[in-house]
Amino acid sequence: MADVPPVEKIPEAKKERFDKLRSTFISKYGTEPDYFARAPGRVNLIGEHIDYCGYAVLPMAIEQDVIFATSSNADGKITFSNLNPVYKDFECDVSDITIPKDNPQWYFYALCGVKGMMEHMKKTTALGFNCVVEGTVPPSAGLSSSSALVCCAALTMMQANGWSLSKQELADMCAHCEHYIGTEGGGMDQAISFMAKHGTAKLIEFNPLRSTDVKLPFDTVFVISNSCVQANKAASSNFNIRVVECRIATQILAKSNSLEWKGIKKFAELQSLLLTTLDEMIDKVNKTFHKEPYTKTEICSILEVTPEELASTSLSENTLNVESFKLYQRASHVYNEAKRVVEFKQTCDLNASGTVEKLGELMTASHDSCRDLYECSHPDLDNLVQICLKSGALGSRLTGAGWGGCAVSMVRATDVLNFLAKVRDEYYLKSEERSTKILESLFATEPGAGAAIYKV
Incomplete structure (x- = not known):
């Protein structure tokens, strides 16, 4: 049987969140949702701007995600409503989807997933769906909030119509359909969103798409810190x-x-x-x-x-x-970064003395290359990386497209609380605006699970 996204019960620890989404859905549409679809964000540990050049990358899914509470409808309408009132509602017909490439809106990414699924299945008409969307992936932060929307919408459309695609087919299709909005990515974000496994990072290779588990050092934690500079790659x-x-x-x-x-x-x-x-x-x-x-x-x-x-x-x-x-x-950046990915994977596999120090060196060298050769960093992000290194990180680097967004740091598990306190004091509390965003901007994360359907 094909390796398809799982259909699971709602995790007990997440029940309160799903109940809130369910209540909002009932208030909005006057009926129960049929199911929930979930797609995670991701953090790329190393291998930046090389997936679209055909080289392997090494991301992990994070716990932050996008969830759709959904019910199918027979009138062919797609209706998006976001739990966050900042994001406006949108409705269109499934057979008439237009995605402008200027002034990107949040629902354009979801429309990419729907349109891509329709074209992949060679359909001109299909069942539509109503949904309420909630996302906990910080937007424009380099943690793949946009691709999580694309993947979640594609998964929702597949479930609404009773179609069946493997995780690999979904990842390939979602990587292609994000081009509708004008970004030419390489497929890492979509691949890890569908193929992730709880507790492990993944080496994602391309042509053909395949993934390999990578066991990270047990005594380290990865900490994400948001520079609070937003970078919308589709807008420039x-x-x-x-x-x-x-x-x-x-x-x-x-x-x-x-x-x-x-x-x-x-x-x-x-x-x-x-x-x-x-x-x-x-x-x-x-x-x-x-x-x-x-x-x-x-x-x-x-x-x-x-x-x-x-x-x-x-x-x-x-x-x-x-x-x-x-x-x-x-x-120069691409070929050297591809080499760093190989060395990172080999170092994890060997797990010999000095492993964590070597991994940290590779991460920091990756950031230096992104800053100096690929020129995709930002002064605030460079400052944040330096603060993370001075606060005890073994290695730190920008993650995602860059031009703002997040840094990811590898920290010894025993040092995490001290590290978080130092970064909070040196980066977030030095700015009145950033000081109000600490809770959602600075957090440790473990490798999360991939996209799934949850029963009501």
């Missing part, structure tokens, strides 16, 4: 510029190695074709690229194409007007 082109820079760097490397470069778009694909190691690819990057930014004219000259041809082979819709590209920096 920063994310997609990095995707395009990686694509162009891949194509120039391919051409310099006498390959048919136009169809090659990912660093991992190129490495596979060249039959080289990561160290050898790092060497090729150092020998091929200069450190100064490349102009579009220079890139066209190297690839021997016109600007129009470059637009069709390498650029994306919202990067057509970009004129400067940092190719050495992006390529």
Whole structure:
């Protein structure tokens, strides 16, 4: 039997939360929900901005999640209502879903999941659903709140119509359908949301998608700290510029190695074709690229194409007007970060003396690379990482797309309370605005379970 998302009883410890959602649903729609769908957020321990380049990443699901209280309807309507009054209600017909790529709203992500499921199942009409949504994943914080919405909506649509897809099919489909809103991610968020297992991190590999349990050191805890700088990757082109820079760097490397470069778009694909190691690819990057930014004219000259041809082979819709590209920096980050993921997994597997120190060093080196080479950090986030390291973290780094959002720190279990107090004092209490957000912004977490359906 396919490895499908489980259908479970509501955990006793979560009953009060589900009862509140149920009551709100009854007040809103005048009937009981049929079921609940849940999808978790995630924290990426290491492997940032490399999934869309084809390389493995190492995330874990967190306890924070998105839950839909849902009932199916036969009129083909999709109705979203959020428990948080800041987020407005939305209704549309399941056969007429439009997702604008400007001014993203919270329900656009849910619509991605519905639209993706419809197209995957090759349906033009289907049963709709009414739902009340509650989310505990901090928004725009690098913990995958948007992908949790996408995954939860896809799972809800599947359940509403009695369809059956494996976790892998759902993850693949959800990774693709987030492109409807204009972000070109690689699939990590969706894969861990469906494939996560309580108590373990996962090595997520791509092409084909597969996951492997990674046992983390038992005497450490991972602490998440939110910089409180929101970063909505769909609202700017920063994310997609990095995707395009990686694509162009891949194509120039391919051409310099006498390959048919136009169809090659990912660093991992190129490495596979060249039959080289990561160290050898790092060497090729150092020998091929200069450190100064490349102009579009220079890139066209190297690839021997016109600007129009470059637009069709390498650029994306919202990067057509970009004129400067940092190719050495992006390529160097990706290949070195891919190497750090391999070393992190190997270090966990060996579990030898010095394991936690080595893992911490890899995490901190990852942050330095994201800050200096990929330029996806933020001054407040850099400051937070430094405070975490000074407060006793073995390693600390940004997690998620960056440009704000959260840091993840590895801390000895015996040091956690002291660590939390120091970070609270040095980062959150130094700002009047941040001091009101401590409870939801600074917390330890353990590897959580993946997406599931819960019976009423």
